[in-house]
Amino acid sequence: xxxxxxxxxxxxxxxxxxxxxxxxxxxxxxxxxxxxxxxxxxxxxxxxxxxxxxxxxxxxxxxxxxxxxxxxxxxxxxxxxxxxxxxxxxxxxxxxxxxxxxxxxxxxxxxxxxxxxxxxxxxxxxxxxxxxxxxxxxxxxxxxxxxxxxxxxxxxxxxxxxxxxxxxxxxxxxxxxxxxxxxxxxxxxxxxxxxxxxxxxxxxxxxxxxxxxxxxxxxxxxxxxxxxxxxxxxxxxxxxxxxxxxxxxxxxxxxxxxxxxxxxxxxxxxxxxxxxxxxx
Numbered sequence: 001x002x003x004x005x006x007x008x009x010x011x012x013x014x015x016x017x018x019x020x021x022x023x024x025x026x027x028x029x030x031x032x033x034x035x036x037x038x039x040x041x042x043x044x045x046x047x048x049x050x051x052x053x054x055x056x057x058x059x060x061x062x063x064x065x066x067x068x069x070x071x072x073x074x075x076x077x078x079x080x081x082x083x084x085x086x087x088x089x090x091x092x093x094x095x096x097x098x099x100x101x102x103x104x105x106x107x108x109x110x111x112x113x114x115x116x117x118x119x120x121x122x123x124x125x126x127x128x129x130x131x132x133x134x135x136x137x138x139x140x141x142x143x144x145x146x147x148x149x150x151x152x153x154x155x156x157x158x159x160x161x162x163x164x165x166x167x168x169x170x171x172x173x174x175x176x177x178x179x180x181x182x183x184x185x186x187x188x189x190x191x192x193x194x195x196x197x198x199x200x201x202x203x204x205x206x207x208x209x210x211x212x213x214x215x216x217x218x219x220x221x222x223x224x225x226x227x228x229x230x231x232x233x234x235x236x237x238x239x240x241x242x243x244x245x246x247x248x249x250x251x252x253x254x255x256x257x258x259x260x261x262x263x264x265x266x267x268x269x270x271x272x273x274x275x276x277x278x279x280x
Contacts, residue, residue, distance in 0.1 A: 002091055003032035004059040012057045014086065016079050020191055024077060026125025028056045031188035035063035041181050041199060042119045042145035044068050050142065053105045053113035053130060054123050056080055059088045061098065066099040070097045071117055080254060105130045109137060109158055118144030122197070127152050128168045135175040145181055145201045151185045153180060153198035165262050167225050174214060176202040208270045216273045224261030231259035240276070249276050
């Protein structure tokens, strides 16, 4: 197989009269070595069914097809969704291994197969919601590597009591262990973004509870970080009616009421939810 380089990407875009859309977060990877690195970092193997979000013009898709049993690509842009199978057929001897869905990854509820690994250059403007949505909806996803804006990567992989730790960090931890997996130069994209990019990897683990508990925990997380400099007894007062009521709940959960949300791991928020009234 011949992977796509900068010249081929620009030729495809010209043939489609495609101007990359900022609103869709279209920054296409033009360095095939980076695509190969991402697939290798994700440890994609011959039994994997890979899920790719926002395949664009297909540079990462082709690298995935080299290693995976099959690839499901979800592309919101109908022009790109229509072109991708043609591109793959021109470069890969088993184009039947690719399934393309012209859908919005934020709203997708089902897939024709159960993916085992997520590998994607996620659109920067929706990267966190897309990742959390996929982790929630597709339990078969065991591992993955995604490329996101550097600041977002730092937040997803952050640990408690650090400046980057916040809502994305805690919510992602409900489903998976998330780690930083390296940096990516701006020069590998067309057009080059005005922000840096990084890779983050995840490995799924057993969730702390069922869907009802998750919704309750996520509501508490949102309140705790809405004004992150506030102590938990103040930050949660809007949920429980007063600071004193919030403090009583925190004490029952064995959480220091004077801590801030940034001090708690996902287990701490679960402990609060376990003793809090069911008002959600």
